[in-house]
Structure formats: structure tokens, C-alpha cells
Amino acid sequence: MRIDVVSIFPEYLAALDLSLIGKARLQGLLELSVEDLRRYTTDRHRTVDDTPYGGGAGMVMKPEPWALALEDVLERGAAAPGPAAPGAGTPPGERPVLVVPSPAGEVFTQAVARELAEREHLVFACGRYEGIDERVVDWARERFEVRPMSLGDYVLNGGEVAVLAMVEAIGRLVPGVIGNPESLVEESHSDGLLEYPVYTKPALWRDRPVPEVLLSGHHGRIARWRRDLQLRRTAARRPDLVAALDPAALDRADRAV
């Protein structure tokens, strides 16, 4: 998978050099490039914003630097086949996905992360100020699958924090990035439920014992206890997820424990 990020604060994305994502890059499982949007300005002051048509507070990001940056990303992505196999760049017919963080986007969920983890080339456009001139999104639709994406119903000052979260959520699903794929199976939202509570040594900590069932060695009882906690937690904290559960899938999972 190839990931390109365009931002006026490229240093914000330095965290992607660390930990699992950084290791995956060194292993060649992920190609990741961060570009400074100001590289694509043509004036002395490297201007990326201007006043909004129609008035209103704040500034809007100018369209031309974005178009030049995204054209460059396309050219480099087409030229650089993926690391996994020669010629493994974006398969013919599959356009790169342009993810545009926005409070007005579709909500980014684990299901969206799983969907995007299957794609060969992801491009993230980090807006700032009051956002990017809308014509960039229209122009980009001829060249990308454009996905305005919200991290949740709260307002950030720009797209960078959202991109850090999305790249981590997507990158960890790419085969080989997580050492033990088993750990991807029983995590929150993998089956529509919140994850169960976890415990480790010591068995008694500040007068607080580990639930006895977890010390029993009885795997069937442990699995049922964990499933019960998942259901209780989800009902208590996220009734919206309970409403969205597929009863048949829930029943299959319950019969499996």
C-alpha cells in the first residue's frame, strides 16, 4: 500500500515514523510520503490561502496549489510500483482514494478502515483554515475516488490529527503490520461490540482481585464471561451499536462460545 499525505504542517505527521507504522515502512509493507503543500505555490510568499467569496470569517485554501500537489502525487504514485511486488502499483482501473478530512464528511469507522486497508493507493489532503476551495474536490473526482471523512462530531483545527488516526487505524490492518493477526480478531468493533476488560499480574492489586473466572483455566467459561462483558459494556456505553447489531451474527457468535 502506498500512502501520500499533503499538508502545510508536514512535521505534524512525524509520528508516522514511529512505532508500528514506522516499522512497517522500514519493512516495505507501507510506502508513505508526506509533502508540504507550500512546495506547490508559485509566489514569493508561498501563499496557500485567501479570503472567502461570499464573506465570512477566516480564510480558504487556494485551489491551484492543491491541484499541483495532487497531480504530482498521481504522477509519483503511477511511477512507483508498490514494494510488495514489481508492478504492484495501483491496479489498472483502480483509482487512488483521496481522503479529505472534514467535519462534513462520512464518519470514519472500523468498517471504513477495513475497506480502505484493501486499497493500493491512499492520498490524504490535510486542510487548514476554513477548509479547501470546493472546486478542488470537484476537480479531483475526475482522477480519484474522493472520500470526505469525519473523525467524529467535534471540530479540529485541521486535517492532520485526523490523518494520524486514520493512517494508524488503516495501516495496522495491512497484512504483516501487526505481528500477531490474532490480536485483530477480538478487538473493539471487530464484531460490532466493544471489547471486554483485560487484566494482568498481579492477581491481587491494591486489594482488587482479578475476576476469579479468568484464573479458572476453564476456557469455555472464560469465553462466555468475556462475551457477556462485551454485550453489557456495549449496551451501557454505546446503545447505538446495539441497535445496529445483526441478530443472526450475534446469535452465531454466542453459540460459538
Ligand SMILES: Nc1cc(-c2ccc3cc[nH]c3c2)n[nH]1
Ligand atoms: N472530524 C473532524 C474533522 C475536522 C477538520 C478537518 C479538516 C479541517 C480543516 C480545517 N478545519 C478542519 C477540521 N474536524 N473534525
